[in-house]
Amino acid sequence: MALLDKQKKIIDLFYHLSTPPMTEGAGEMGEHMDARLHNLGSTPRRIVFSVFHEKHLKEATELFEILIAAKDFDDFYKLSQQARSFVNVELFAYSLSVAILHRDDCKGIQLPSIQEIFPDRFVPFETIYNAFRVAQGGGGGKDGILVKIAHTGNILDPEYKLAYYREDLGINGHHWHWHLVYPASWRSEVMGKKKDRKGELFFYMHQQMVARYDQERLANGMQRMKPFHNWDEPMEGYAPHLTSLVDGQHYGVRPTGMKMSDVKDVDIQDMMRWRDRFMDAVNLGYVIDRKGQRVDLTTETGIDVLGALVESSYDSINAAYYGSLHNWGHVIMASAHDPDGRYQENPGVMCDTSTALRDPIFYRWHKWMDEMFQTYKSTLPSYSKTQLMFPSVKVNNVTLNASIPNVVGTFWKTAELEMSEGINFGKKGSVKCQYQHIDHEPFSYLIEVDNANFKSKHATVRIFMAAKHDELGNEIPLDDQRRMMIELDKFKAEIPPGKSSIKRASKDSSVIVKKDLSIAQLRAGETGGANKETCSCGWPEHLLVPRGNHRGMVFDLVVILTDWEEDKATDTASKCLCKDAVSYCGSKDEKYPDKKPMGFPFDRKIGFNRLSNFLTPNMKSTEVRILFKEN
Known part of the structure; x- marks a missing residue:
């Protein structure tokens, strides 16, 4: 066929x-x-x-x-x-x-956009209802019906400042697709395909989401998050304004002040016990497997074991003992308004991978889990200069080129979502909603390199960015800043002997999802093709960098070159086509293409307080500004 x-x-x-x-x-x-x-x-x-x-x-x-x-x-x-x-x-x-x-x-088939399949998970019901009214009233022009998306709150809620970010269609779609590529229940022995470093990727992808969110908060003049870790702590409220058209009920609303409660299948005491057992494993340096045997948390595999333990995926080394801290946490928080089901209310958005990122508590929940992972990372030795260096390779200069060098402009952009593929409005033709999202101007990197070897070298180019100042305008200490480093790109480059330069466009980033086609385009035959398959997994391109602010928010951009021959996971060329965002999504069903720990070299404690003291010759940092232009 x-x-x-x-x-x-x-x-x-x-x-x-x-x-x-x-x-x-x-x-x-x-x-x-x-x-x-x-x-x-x-x-x-x-x-x-x-x-x-x-x-x-x-x-x-x-x-x-x-x-x-x-x-x-x-x-x-x-x-x-x-x-x-x-x-x-x-x-x-x-x-x-x-x-x-x-x-x-x-292979070659592109998944239809989850936003078009289930618009009710992304579009407030007020907007969908308005579209129904127009459709039933015979409205709409020759191009169909177009309605504007409704707001879900106002400035009385401090968290409303970030509604545009949490409710972004792209990041919620990314979370959904990531869990398709890495199902928690994937059984390698049954499927015949292993998900390489799946536990570590669970840690890293969520750590990156937390780091990005904290910097979006700073861009909006807000404090960074306080991790959710106290089981008796009142939670902030959230009203998603979403209604599930499958059952006709709204997603649950959580008023401010509600606390976590026991639900039918798990108690808070279970969660506390699982947390304590996890932390015991971190502090002792080993976990207990299903047979009661001790398994050491090695430098190479420790974070992968712990990631699988927390999720808890099928790869958990002992799910009966360490439980399912992450998954049941989502369920309990989604049920806070009706924990025992007496009112037969729908759960809140935390229950669903395509809606969870809308809720402020998602980020605090994952920041707490990241704190646990970081406790483990703190038990590992800091990288030595030898581990960090790329002998005879020096980065002389780095420039971010945009309309103004080292300044990235961000702005509001209008987009549209087709809803008629997922919802039957009782009328033929297009029914779209119009919404706004943050976007950035295209930019590129120019990396000037000096290779003192007599032959060409292959390098892994790693590009990170983190805010320079905290909520009070003080410089962020390096060991705190390293945890805010967001990965912007990672790619292979050939470096000839002598002086040369590497150019790379932002649109080619290894963390972003490549352009998804709409269902209408797929119906018209615009498939990716057998050699252009995408997973639809990856961070949205329009949110590659934080929003910044009106003054030009200052960030440290860091470029690191490491030896590709030491980094590559295999000597054979990858046959996988589904690798459009390898940094966050890996190379589907193949080895993760980089042997170094995810987030290297910022994944471990740094013994210096200033970035300049940490850098080796194969690294270079430069200050860049992100300037938000309201109009």
Whole structure:
């Protein structure tokens, strides 16, 4: 079957999932249902699905394993059609997406945008309701219906300043897609494909989100976050203004002052016990496996073991003992307004990977987990000069080139989201919502290098950025600043002997998702092609750098060159096409392409208070400013 035909069939499986026909159901199929699907359907069809909920995830795993094991594409498609008609709608979308990303006969197929599949997870219901009113009233021009997105709060809430960031469609879509590429329940021995360094990547990707959020707070004149760590601590409130069209109920609202409470499947005491056991492992330097044996946390594998432990993924070395701190935390916080279910309310947005980043508590929760990981990192020795250096290679100068050198301009940009692919408005034609997001001008790096060797060298170029000043305008001590370093890019470059320069455009960054095509474009045949497959995983390009402020917020830009021959994970060329954002998403089903610890060299304590004292000849820093232009 041609790639375009496969692409169109896949799109049809996702069409109008938000508002499926009421006549669908397993009962309609009877004896015609494939026997492989008989055990499915335990999760009610019209409730909010949560990948963090143990029972939901168990059924989702069973479904995606069945779909991945289908004998050919036709078998896979028929199974998907049947499953769509009776399993939980959101669970189906999750499992189908995981299967598409991991089936060999789906290479080249691009997943439809989750924002278009489930607009109700991204667009306030006031906006969707307004679109329904216009559609039912016969409104809309020749280009269809266009409505403006509604705001979810006002300045009475201090956290409202960052609503534009937390509720950004791109970062919430990124979080959803990351958990598709790295499902917590992925069983390597069943799937035949190992997720290399998955636990470490769980740590690093979330650490980067926390670092970015803290600097966005500084850009808005706010304090950096205080980690959530006290189980009896009142939480800030959040009202998402989202309504699940699958069940017709709104996502739960959490009033200010609510606390974590026991839920049906887990108690706060369980969470406390798991935390203490995790910290015991960090402080003792080893974990206890399922057989009661001691497993040392080595410098090479320790963070990977701990990441799997916290999530807790299938790779957890002892889930029965160390529990599932991360996942159940999401569930408990999402249930704070109705912990025992007496009011039959929907959970809050923390239950869903595509909505969780909207909630301020998400970042405080993950900053607390990052504190635990950093406690482990503090037990490792600081890097020596020998470990940091690239002999005979020197970085002479670094310039960030934009309209003004070393100044990046940011601004508001208007965009549109097609909602009619996911929602049946009872009218043919386009129905879009219009919204604004922060964007930045294109920029590039010019790195001037001196190679004193007699032959060319291959280098790994690492580019980081962190705010220079804290909330009070004081310079941030280096050991605090290192944890705020956001990775902007990482790539391979050839350095000839003598003086040369390396140029790199911001649009080529190794952390951003490459351009996603809309469903309309995919229907029209604009597929990525078998040699241009993307995972749809990666940070949105428009938020590559923080917003900055009106004065020009000062950042330290740091470039490090290391020896590619020492860094490369394998000697063979990668065959993986799904590697559009390797820094955050890895190279799907292959080894993570960089042997060094993620975040190197800022992942460990630094014994210097100033950046200039830390830098070796193969590193260079320069001050850059990010200037926010309101209009």
